[in-house]
Amino acid sequence: xxxxxxxxxxxxxxxxxxxxxxxxxxxxxxxxxxxxxxxxxxxxxxxxxxxxxxxxxxxxxxxxxxxxxxxxxxxxxxxxxxxxxxxxxxxxxxxxxxxxxxxxxxxxxxxxxxxxxxxxxxxxxxxxxxxxxxxxxxxxxxxxxxxxxxxxxxxxxxxxxxxxxxxxxxxxxxxxxxxxxxxxxxxxxxxxxxxxxxxxxxxxxxxxxxxxxxxxxxxxxxxxxxxxxxxxxxxxxxxxxxxxxxxxxxxxxxxxxxxxxxxxxxxxxxxxxxxxxxxxxxxxxxxxxxxxxxxxxxxxxxxxxxxxxxxxxxxxxxxxxxxxxxxxxxxxxxxxxxxxxxxxxxxxxxxxxxxxxxxxxxxxxxxxxxxxxxxxxxxxxxxxxxxxxxxxxxxxxxxxxxxxxxx
Amino acid sequence: xxxxxxxxxxxxxxxxxxxxxxxxxxxxxxxxxxxxxxxxxxxxxxxxxxxxxxxxxxxxxxxxxxxxxxxxxxxxxxxxxxxxxxxxxxxxxxxxxxxxxxxxxxxxxxxxxxxxxxxxxxxxxxxxxxxxxxxxxxxxxxxxxxxxxxxxxxxxxxxxxxxxxxxxxxxxxxxxxxxxxxxxxxxxxxxxxxxxxxxxxxxxxxxxxxxxxxxxxxxxxxxxxxxxxxxxxxxxxxxxxxxxxxxxxxxxxxxxx
Numbered sequence: 247x248x249x250x251x252x253x254x255x256x257x258x259x260x261x262x263x264x265x266x267x268x269x270x271x272x273x274x275x276x277x278x279x280x281x282x283x284x285x286x287x288x289x290x291x292x293x294x295x296x297x298x299x300x301x302x303x304x305x306x307x308x309x310x311x312x313x314x315x316x317x318x319x320x321x322x323x324x325x326x327x328x329x330x331x332x333x334x335x336x337x338x339x340x341x342x343x344x345x346x347x348x349x350x351x352x353x354x355x356x357x358x359x360x361x362x363x364x365x366x367x368x369x370x371x372x373x374x375x376x377x378x379x380x381x382x383x384x385x386x387x388x389x390x391x392x393x394x395x396x397x398x399x400x401x402x403x404x405x406x407x408x409x410x411x412x413x414x415x416x417x418x419x420x421x422x423x424x425x426x427x428x429x430x431x432x433x434x435x436x437x438x439x440x441x442x443x444x445x446x447x448x449x450x451x452x453x454x455x456x457x458x459x460x461x462x463x464x465x466x467x468x469x470x471x472x473x474x475x476x477x478x479x480x481x482x483x484x485x486x487x488x489x490x491x492x493x494x495x496x497x498x499x500x501x502x503x504x505x506x507x508x509x510x511x512x513x514x515x516x517x518x519x520x521x522x523x524x525x526x527x528x529x530x531x532x533x534x535x536x537x538x539x540x541x542x543x544x545x546x547x548x549x550x551x552x553x554x555x556x557x558x559x560x561x562x563x564x565x566x567x568x569x570x571x572x573x574x575x576x577x578x579x580x581x582x583x584x585x586x587x588x589x590x591x592x593x594x595x596x597x598x599x600x601x602x603x604x605x606x607x608x609x610x611x612x613x614x615x616x617x618x619x620x621x622x623x624x625x626x627x628x629x630x631x632x633x634x635x636x637x638x639x640x641x642x643x644x645x646x647x648x649x650x651x652x653x
Numbered sequence: 654x655x656x657x658x659x660x661x662x663x664x665x666x667x668x669x670x671x672x673x674x675x676x677x678x679x680x681x682x683x684x685x686x687x688x689x690x691x692x693x694x695x696x697x698x699x700x701x702x703x704x705x706x707x708x709x710x711x712x713x714x715x716x717x718x719x720x721x722x723x724x725x726x727x728x729x730x731x732x733x734x735x736x737x738x739x740x741x742x743x744x745x746x747x748x749x750x751x752x753x754x755x756x757x758x759x760x761x762x763x764x765x766x767x768x769x770x771x772x773x774x775x776x777x778x779x780x781x782x783x784x785x786x787x788x789x790x791x792x793x794x795x796x797x798x799x800x801x802x803x804x805x806x807x808x809x810x811x812x813x814x815x816x817x818x819x820x821x822x823x824x825x826x827x828x829x830x831x832x833x834x835x836x837x838x839x840x841x842x843x844x845x846x847x848x849x850x851x852x853x854x855x856x857x858x859x860x861x862x863x864x865x866x867x868x869x870x871x872x873x874x875x876x877x878x879x880x881x882x883x884x885x886x887x888x889x890x891x892x893x894x895x896x897x898x899x900x901x902x903x904x905x906x907x908x909x910x
Binding site: 639 | 754756758774794797847851853864885887889902910
C-alpha cells in the first residue's frame with residue numbers, strides 16, 4: 247500500500263466520544279492545558295515526535311499538528327505458523343549440498359520431501375558441514391540443525407564426512423536418510439554412506455508416496471518402483487518445498503567425538519581451468535557485455551583478470567564483437583551461472599529469460615531505469631570502462647596480497 | 654607409465670533412443686583412459702553373457718582379449734567382481750559411474766571400494782603422474798572445474814562424462830578379439846524380487862501454485878512483475894567505489910580464485 251496520509255474517521259469519532267472504551271487509549275497526550283487556577287500547565291514529555299531514526303524531534307515552526315504518528319499501511323510480512331516437535335518419535339536425516347554455503351533449490355525440495363515423510367511426529371534433522379551463510383533454515387523446514395564445523399571437514403574430505411554421518415546414525419538412528427543425487431557432492435556422499443552402512447539406496451528418486459518410491463533406472467529409459475528404503479538419493483523436484491510453516495531449527499550436538507581417520511585421499515586444492523574452455527551453459531561466473539561496452543579489448547582483459555567466462559547480449563553478437571556461440575538469452579544459451587556480471591546490457595526480456603537461473607546478478611550500466619537494474623542484486627550506475635578498469639586494478643591488488651600472504 | 658597393472662570394468666550399454674545394445678558411453682571413456690595409461694596391457698573385465706556382440710566394440714578400441722565372468726541376466730555382479738579383483742593384483746581399477754541398463758544405481762564402485770578396503774576417486778578426469786605408490790590425479794567437478802588429489806595405490810576410480818572421449822571402435826580388431834569366459838558362482842540379486850522395472854514415465858511438470866486467500870492477493874500474484882527490485886543500486890559513486898562494491902560481492906560468493 248502507498249504511504250499517503252489518510253484521515254481515520256473512526257479514530258476521530260472515538261476522540262469525540264469520552265464514553266468510548268478506547269477513548270483514553272487513543273487520546274494523544276495533551277502538551278498544554280489550563281490548570282484549576284487558570285495557570286497554563288505543560289507536559290514537556292509529550293512535546294515533539296519520534297523521527298524516522300528513532301530520535302525525538304521538536305518542531306517549533308507550528309507545522310506539526312495534533313496526532314504525532316503517521317498512519318501507514320500495516321506491514322505485509324506474514325509470520326508463518328511455527329511447527330514445533332518437542333519429543334520426536336523418529337528422525338529424518340537430511341544432508342543438504344549447501345552449494346556456496348546456501349540451501350539450493352534441490353536442497354529445499356529434499357527438505358520438503360523430508361517433511362512429508364516426517365509428518366507431525368517426526369523431526370527433520372539437517373546435517374550441515376563447514377561454514378554456511380544460510381539464514382532461512384526455519385522456512386525451509388529444518389526442525390533440528392546439526393552443524394559440524396572444524397578443519398576436519400574443510401576441503402574435500404568425503405571419508406571424514408561419512409565417519410561423521412555414521413556417528414549420527416548411531417546416535418539418532420534416523421528412519422530415513424535423504425541426500426540429493428547431485429554431482430555437487432550429495433550423490434557421492436550418499437553412495438559412500440550407503441556402502442558404509444550396508445544399506446541399499448534408492449537412487450535418482452523422483453517420487454515417494456505411500457511407502458513406495460519411483461526412481462529413474464539405467465540410462466533414464468526405465469523407472470524402478472520399489473518399497474522406499476532407508477536411504478534415498480532424490481533427484482531435483484522430488485517434492486514440493488516447504489512453504490506454509492516455520493520450523494524451530496533447534497541446534498543439536500553429537501554426543502560422541504567423531505573418530506578421526508587418516509585420509510587416504512589428499513586434497514591438493516582446485517586447479518586453474520581456462521574459463522574460455524568451460525561450456526557457457528555450466529560456467530559458474532560469467533562476464534557478459536552488451537551495447538554499452540565500447541572498449542572490447544578492456545572487456546576481454548577484464549574477463550581474464552577476473553577469471554570469468556565471457557558472454558554477450560544479442561546486440562554485441564550482431565555487431566560482430568563476439569561470436570554467436572557466446573550469446574546469452576532466449577535465442578542463445580540459457581546460462582546457470584552463480585554470479586552473472588552484466589556490463590552495458592539493458593536487459594531485453596529475451597536476455598532476462600536466459601539468465602533466469604542465475605543466483606546473483608550484478609549490473610554495470612549508465613541508465614538507472616533499465617530492466618537489468620530491476621533484476622540485479624547489485625547495480626552500479628556509471629561508465630563501464632572506468633568501472634571495469636578500477637575492478638581490474640582492485641582484483642590485481644587482491645591477487646598480489648594473496649601471493650604475499652602465501653609467501 | 655606402461656608398467657602399471659590396470660583393469661577396466663565394462664558393461665553392456667543401451668542406446669538412449671532405440672535401446673539397442675551398444676558399448677556403454679562412460680565405460681568406453683574408462684577404457685580410453687586406461688588405454689592412455691597402460692596401452693595394450695590394459696585388462697578388460699565384464700560380468701555377464703560372453704555371447705554378447707556389443708562387448709566386441711570395446712575390443713575394437715585396440716585390445717586383444719577380455720575376461721568375461723559368465724553370469725545369467727539378473728545375477729549380482731558384485732561378489733564375483735570382488736573375488737576377481739582381490740586376486741587380480743591390479744593397482745588401478747576404472748569403472749563408469751553408472752550402468753545404462755538394469756538398476757543403474759552407480760553403487761558398484763563404492764561397494765567394491767568398501768569391500769576391498771581401497772580408496773575411491775569419483776569423476777576421474779586425468780592421471781597426472783604415478784610415483785612411489787602415490788598417484789596424482791585430477792578430479793572433475795561440476796561447472797567444468799578440476800581438483801587435484803593425491804591417492805595411494807591401489808585405488809578404484811569411476812569416470813563420468815568429463816573424462817576424455819572414447820576413440821572409435823574398429824570392426825576388424827573387434828571381430829578378431831577374444832572373449833575369454835570363465836565359470837563363477839552365481840549369486841542372485843535380491844532387488845529384482847521386490848522391485849519392478851517399467852518404462853520411464855515423463856516427470857510431471859511442476860505447477861506454479863499460488864496460495865492466496867483473498868481475491869486481491871490472487872490479482873496481485875497474477876499481475877506481479879518478475880523483478881524483485883530488492884537490489885542495491887549505487888548511483889553517482891566514483892568508479893573505484895563501484896568496483897569495490899562489486900569486488901566485495903565477488904569475494905563473498907567465492908568466484909574469484
